[in-house]
Amino acid sequence: MIVFGFPMVLMEGFILPSLRRPISMIACSLLVPTNFSLVVNSGFQHQENPTNDRSFIKATGGGAYKFSDLFKEKLGISLEKEDEMDCLVTGANFLLKAVNHEAFTYLNGQKEFVQIDHNDLYPYLLVNIGSGVSMIKVDGDGKFERVSGTSVGGGTFWGLGKLLTKCQSFDELLELSQRGNNRVLDMLVGDIYGGMEYSKIGLSSTAIASSFGRAISNSNELHDYKPEDVSRSLLRMISNNIGQISYLNALRFGLKRIFFGGFFTRGHSYTMDTISVAVHFWSKGEAKAMFLRHEGFLGALGAFMSYERHSLGDLMVNQSVQIPVDASSSTDTNYNPLERDLNETESMQCSVYQA
Numbered sequence: 001m002i003v004f005g006f007p008m009v010l011m012e013g014f015i016l017p018s019l020r021r022p023i024s025m026i027a028c029s030l031l032v033p034t035n036f037s038l039v040v041n042s043g044f045q046h047q048e049n050p051t052n053d054r055s056f057i058k059a060t061g062g063g064a065y066k067f068s069d070l071f072k073e074k075l076g077i078s079l080e081k082e083d084e085m086d087c088l089v090t091g092a093n094f095l096l097k098a099v100n101h102e103a104f105t106y107l108n109g110q111k112e113f114v115q116i117d118h119n120d121l122y123p124y125l126l127v128n129i130g131s132g133v134s135m136i137k138v139d140g141d142g143k144f145e146r147v148s149g150t151s152v153g154g155g156t157f158w159g160l161g162k163l164l165t166k167c168q169s170f171d172e173l174l175e176l177s178q179r180g181n182n183r184v185l186d187m188l189v190g191d192i193y194g195g196m197e198y199s200k201i202g203l204s205s206t207a208i209a210s211s212f213g214r215a216i217s218n219s220n221e222l223h224d225y226k227p228e229d230v231s232r233s234l235l236r237m238i239s240n241n242i243g244q245i246s247y248l249n250a251l252r253f254g255l256k257r258i259f260f261g262g263f264f265t266r267g268h269s270y271t272m273d274t275i276s277v278a279v280h281f282w283s284k285g286e287a288k289a290m291f292l293r294h295e296g297f298l299g300a301l302g303a304f305m306s307y308e309r310h311s312l313g314d315l316m317v318n319q320s321v322q323i324p325v326d327a328s329s330s331t332d333t334n335y336n337p338l339e340r341d342l343n344e345t346e347s348m349q350c351s352v353y354q355a
């Protein structure tokens with residue numbers, strides 16, 4: 001996917017909930033949600049070559065490469081590519097330092113904001129769950145190492161879920177999972193141990209022994225299962241796995257803090273709860289998963305911040321707009337990343353810079 005660092009400065013809060021998802025996918029035009037009506041052709045004049053009036057926008061992620069020619073051809077816009085990992089880390093560092101109540105823990109439906117001590121932020125593990133998952137050890141501004149990853153990520157949930165449930169959209173799949181019961185398909189320890197727990201190795205009877213393992217114990221076909229239950233088990237399997245690998249990497253480098261970003265979680269309670277339980281379980285309560293309110297915008301924000309390196313200060317403000325706040329596209333109805341800052345009728349001031 002491609003994410004953009006639009007030339008925006010937000011005066012309150014940061015990247016826009018109305019942009020959730022900022023750019024869901026790019027075909028041959030720049031798609032922005034309907035409630036976001038600016039930008040498309042705004043850009044910067046290239047500072048190093050003022051006679052050249054080409055527009056450019058910062059872009060990061062694979063799409064910055066994949067769609068570069070298309071943007072140039074169809075929109076006359078050049079994509080200035082910024083490194084994805086660099087942008088993720090820059091975005092995360094910035095949010096963690098600049099936004100009050102950016103990080104929170106989530107367990108048993110309870111969200112608890114974490115007070116970040118700016119002097120004691122590093123090192124931490126940033127787990128970005130996009131299509132795939134990247135695990136990055138962050139030691140400071142611009143100081144990081146991608147230490148691990150897994151190909152079983154958000155794309156796996158969406159891809160497998162689509163095949164198994166025939167869902168037409170990610171939101172539909174996520175919504176199904178909210179109504180499902182994972183016990184229908186998951187084989188629990190109790191299923192194997194005749195209803196007993198396996199206390200000697202610390203497994204309760206309700207712990208999942210084998211994701212989707214129950215499907216082998218009868219002659220059911222896929223159509224015999226409710227899509228809700230399939231989606232639930234799938235979400236649980238993937239979230240659990242990511243939580244586990246994340247913790248193991250934190251352990252590997254002695255990291256106390258694990259922050260989860262990327263558009264997969266979308267503030268969805270069951271996803272966050274499962275990741276939290278996995279981290280809690282594997283760390284024996286020693287570590288806590290922390291989530292970011294602006295989880296899907298790390299890369300975009302990092303790309304935006306790279307304008308700084310291109311003399312942002314020299315650029316002229318020539319447009320200022322009100323962006324309506326709309327968190328309605330989030331699947332979890334309880335979720336609004338800015339709920340503490342704004343209500344739905346308010347808007348945020350956003351200035352667009354143009355040469």
Ligand SMILES: Nc1ncnc2c1ncn2[C@@H]1O[C@H](COP(=O)(O)OP(=O)(O)O)[C@@H](O)[C@H]1O
Pocket residue numbers: 001002021024061129130131132153154155156157158170171262263264266296
């Ligand atoms: N509305 C949505 N449409 C598609 N995928 C979504 C949506 N909301 C959340 N996702 C999840 O977000 C993942 C992509 O996350 P993202 O951070 O954008 O990474 P990438 O840069 O790889 O696209 C998808 O694989 C899917 O699991």
Ligand SMILES: CC(C)(COP(=O)(O)O)[C@@H](O)C(=O)NCCC(=O)O
Pocket residue numbers: 001061062128129130131132133134148149150151
């Ligand atoms: C290749 C990627 C960095 C691309 O980022 P994404 O678009 O998935 O956010 C990511 O998909 C990834 O880290 N995949 C896991 C590859 C691996 O370590 O096995």
